Amino acid sequence: MKCKICKSENTRFINANISKCLKCGTLFKNKTVDYDKEYKDYWFDLNDKKFDWYVKDQENWFNYFKDDIKKGTVMEIGGANGLIINQVNDSKIILQELEDIRPNELRNMRIKFMKGKIENVLSNIKSNSIDTFIMCNVIEHLNDVPKLLNRLYSKLKDKGRILISTDDGDNPMGGLMAQLNHTEHTVTLTKNAFNILCKDKFKITKYWNVSDYLIYTVLEKE
Numbered sequence: 001m002k003c004k005i006c007k008s009e010n011t012r013f014i015n016a017n018i019s020k021c022l023k024c025g026t027l028f029k030n031k032t033v034d035y036d037k038e039y040k041d042y043w044f045d046l047n048d049k050k051f052d053w054y055v056k057d058q059e060n061w062f063n064y065f066k067d068d069i070k071k072g073t074v075m076e077i078g079g080a081n082g083l084i085i086n087q088v089n090d091s092k093i094i095l096q097e098l099e100d101i102r103p104n105e106l107r108n109m110r111i112k113f114m115k116g117k118i119e120n121v122l123s124n125i126k127s128n129s130i131d132t133f134i135m136c137n138v139i140e141h142l143n144d145v146p147k148l149l150n151r152l153y154s155k156l157k158d159k160g161r162i163l164i165s166t167d168d169g170d171n172p173m174g175g176l177m178a179q180l181n182h183t184e185h186t187v188t189l190t191k192n193a194f195n196i197l198c199k200d201k202f203k204i205t206k207y208w209n210v211s212d213y214l215i216y217t218v219l220e221k222e
C-alpha cells in the first residue's frame with residue numbers, strides 16, 4: 001500500500017481499512033474514498049437545524065484565519081455555508097463549494113460562488129491570481145492532496161498563502177480517532193507529511209495545535 005502523501009511504500013496496515021506510512025506518519029484509508037457518497041451519507045444537509053452547531057463552528061474558525069489572510073483575492077475551497085469567507089472584508093472574495101449553501105445566508109453575501117468539483121472549478125481560475133486560499137477541514141477528505149497543492153501553487157501569486165485546518169496526525173489518539181470515526185476522512189497528516197509536501201514550493205510559516213485533535217497551518221509560496 002503506497003502512502004497517499006509521500007508515495008513511500010514503507011507502510012503498514014492498522015486494520016482492514018486504514019494504513020500508516022512509516023516514512024511520513026500519515027494515516028490513510030486503504031481504498032480510494034468516494035467523497036460524495038461517504039460525505040453525504042455522514043452529514044450534510046446544512047439546511048437541517050441539527051447542524052447549527054457546525055455553522056457556529058465555521059464562524060469561529062475565522063478567528064484563527066483572519067490575521068493570516070493577505071489583502072487581495074481570497075478563495076475558500078469547500079466553504080460549507082460560506083460563513084468563514086463572508087467575514088473577509090477588504091478583499092475580492094470567491095467561494096468554491098461542494099455542498100449547498102444555506103440559501104437565506106447566501107443572499108446576504110457578496111461572494112462569487114463557483115460550484116463544482118475542485119479540479120473543474122480550478123481550471124477556470126487564472127494562474128498567479130489568488131493571494132490566499134482557505135481550506136477549513138477539507139484536505140482530510142481528498143484522495144490526492146499532493147496534486148491539489150500543486151494546482152494551488154500555480155494559481156497563487158508570489159508569497160501567496162494557503163491556510164489549512166485539519167486533523168492532527170501527530171496526536172496518536174486523535175489521529176487514529178479521526179480515521180476510525182470518519183469513513184469520509186481519507187488522510188490524516190503529520191507535520192512531517194506537510195514538510196514533505198511543501199518541499200521546494202511552500203514555506204510553513206505557522207503550525208499550531210488548535211485543539212487536541214486539530215491543527216492550523218499556513219503555507220506560503222516560495
Ligand SMILES: [Zn+2]
Nearest residue numbers: 003006021024
Ligand atoms: Zn508517507
